[in-house]
Amino acid sequence: MSLIEQIDKDRLPQHVAIIMDGNGRWAKEKGKLRVFGHQNGVVSVRDTVEGAVELGVKYLTLYAFSTENWNRPKLEVMALMELLVATINKETKTLMQNGVRLNAIGNLKSLPDKCYRQLQETIKKTSDNKACTLTLALSYSSRWEITDAARKLAEDVKDGKIKADDISEEAFASYLSTSGMPDPELMIRTSGEHRISNYLLWQLAYSELYFTPKLWPDFRREDLFEAIIDFQKRERRFGMTSEQLN
Ligand code: IPE
Ligand code: IPE
Ligand code: MG
8 A cells, every 4th residue: 555545634634844954964965065954854744745636634834944043154144045035036936836835933033134125016916826825934943933022922912902811722823824823733854963953832832743854855745654654653642631532
C-alpha cells in the first residue's frame, strides 16, 4: 500500500505547522555556503505545499524566518530576503494553479520594502483560492505575537470596545495573527532539534509534535505523509482518560 493510501482521509489534520530547519547543515555537509541550503529548501516547500493540497490539508503554516533570525550575519539575512521575494514572485502561478491562498504572520512591517510589497501582491492575487491556506511566519516570534495581541486588547479595553471581564480564551485568540484559523493538530520540526524556538506557543497548546532527523532540503511530500500516518496512530486525550475516549 502506498503511503498516501495509508492515510485516513476522514481524520486528516486540518492544520499542519512546520519548523523548516537544517538548511545550513545540509549545505555544510555538501561543502557549500549556507545560502545554498536555503535555495534548496525552496524545492521542499513547493513539494510539501503540493502534498498538502493533494491530501486536502486546509492550512499549512511554515516558519520561514524568526524574529531571532535577524541576528544572523547580515549577508545571510539579505540572501534570505532576496530569496523570499524571488520565490514568492516565481511561485505565484503555481499557487494559483493549485488553489493555494498565501497568508503571512509576523512583524511584516520590519521586512524590507521589496519583500513586503511582493508579499502583499501575492496575498491579494491568491485571496480567493480555496484549496489550502499557506501561511508564512516571517519575522515571527510567538512572544512578539502574544505581546502585540495584549497591546491591541488593552487599547480596545481602554476604548470601551471590550470589557476586561469579557476576555475569554476565544476573545484573546481573536487578537492573535492566526485568528480565524484552527489550531495546528500537528507540528513537524526537521533537522533533529527538539524545541519550539518561539513558534506558535499559544496555538500549539495541544498539538501533536513530530520530530524528524531529516534536514529541510531533503524533506518531501512523502515525509509529510509519514508524519500524518504517525499522527493518526496517536490518541489525543485533551486531559481525559483513555477509557473516557473509547
Ligand atoms: C532553517 O535552516 C532556515 C531558517 C532558519 C531561515 P537553518 O538556517 O536554521 O539551518 P541550520 O539549523 O543552521 O542547519
Ligand atoms: C527556527 O529555526 C526558525 C525557522 C525555522 C525559521 P532556527 O534554526 O532559527 O532555531 P534555533 O536557533 O535552532 O532554535
Ligand atoms: Mg536552524
